[in-house]
Amino acid sequence: MSVSAFAPAPTSGPALSAEPAKRSQIKQAAQAFEATFLSSMLQNMFEGVDTSAPFGGGQGEEMFKSFETEAMAKQMAKAGGIGIAAQVQREMLKMQGLK
Helix, strand or coil: CCHHHHCCCCCCCHHHHHHHHHHHHHHHHHHHHHHHHHHHHHHHHHCCCCCCCCCCCHHHHHHHHHHHHHHHHHHHHHCCCCCHHHHHHHHHHHHCCCC
16 A cells, blocks of 8 residues: 555645635536526426416517527526525535545
8 A cells, every 4th residue: 555545635736726626617518507407397387377368478579488488597597596506516525535
């Protein structure tokens, strides 16, 4: 067994300075995952919902409904969502050896 296996974790240097960036990437990925999940759920929820004229319905609404649900899902995830992002983030941090 090598001596380096028992070496203490670095307290400075490139490994430590990269950690905040990696944490930020993991948080963004977890939020994006939750937003995708929420978007799918919202699209299913709005399926079959009819809106009355003059402000709703038609081909235009059908075209842009997915954009609306995606935007709502991103805002929901950014505001804390339903807890999926936090769980995914914890697991991703574990996989990277971060706490």
